[in-house]
Amino acid sequence: MKDRQFGRLRFICGENRGKYPFNHSLYIDGGDARVIVDPACSLEKLSRLRDKDSVDMVWLSHWHEDHFHYVNLFGDSPLWISERDFPPLTDIEIFLDWYGVKDDSHRDYWKKVMSDEFNYQPKSQARFIRDEEEIDLGQVKVQVIATPGHTPGHLSFFFPAEELLFLGDYDLTAFGPWYGDVASSIDETISSIRRLKEIPAKKWIACHEGGLFEENPGKNWDNYENIIYERERKILEFIKKPHTLKEISASWLIYGKPRKPLEFFEFNERVLVNKHLERLEKQGRIIRDKDQYRKV
Ligand SMILES: [Zn+2]
Structure with missing residues (x-):
């Protein structure tokens, strides 16, 4: 190229x-x-x-x-x-909040990556x-x-x-x-x-x-959009039986298989799955019972 x-x-x-x-x-x-x-x-x-x-x-x-x-x-x-x-460019704390990084040790790790590798400066x-x-x-x-x-x-x-x-x-x-x-x-x-x-x-x-x-x-264009529905279809199939977010993410429905660095991709898999679950719940297509999700 x-x-x-x-x-x-x-x-x-x-x-x-x-x-x-x-x-x-x-x-x-x-x-x-x-x-x-x-x-x-x-x-x-x-x-x-x-x-x-x-x-x-x-x-x-x-x-x-x-x-x-x-x-x-x-x-x-x-x-x-x-x-x-x-806002995320004004403060590294906001930046991490926007990614949804909660755990203190993860925040410290990403702060270092952002400043050392991406030259983050507010x-x-x-x-x-x-x-x-x-x-x-x-x-x-x-x-x-x-x-x-x-x-x-x-x-x-x-x-x-x-x-x-x-x-x-x-x-x-x-x-x-x-x-x-x-x-x-x-x-x-x-x-x-x-x-x-x-x-x-x-x-x-x-x-x-x-x-x-x-x-x-x-x-x-259509293939790109259809990947969204394909991810959704796999998640719905998986939660014909109730499962937690952790269990759904652990089956790598979006990435297909575990990818390295594991910390990075496990996080990505989880947040993407979570977005789908939020949307499906709002649409009334799944039910949440405590921390378990199930297809209606
Ligand atoms: Zn981007």
């Missing part, structure tokens, strides 16, 4: 196909301002970009660490993000990007598309003249969408996927793995 230039827009592909902790980034030479969107592709590439092409501002599609990884390379450049996604200010805002960078116009679900303030960016759509973390991967944070929403994720699918683009950039689509992702 290679970096690609489309007019004034540049797809910068991330290390290891943009798999966590990396992503694919987008550089916009807007004429009046030059922007890096989600600076987490590669330390080397972003350092070179800063020194050779220059960067005036940093935009984040959302608050996750695999998108702001190298933001500190750009020093005092203004940071732009949705107001809804800014931010005190940002310019808030408004939902549906049209941003004129001089030579490039950007249509902001609010796509909540993955995170509450997740934003995608459409470039009408270039017919290019930056999807952010609606990444069309085979794993499927993430909605495991405290404020994530499965229903909003579904709406956002459907909305993005309807945008009249000719090129699509997703932040992980496949990354660049130069033809309509077509069936990828």
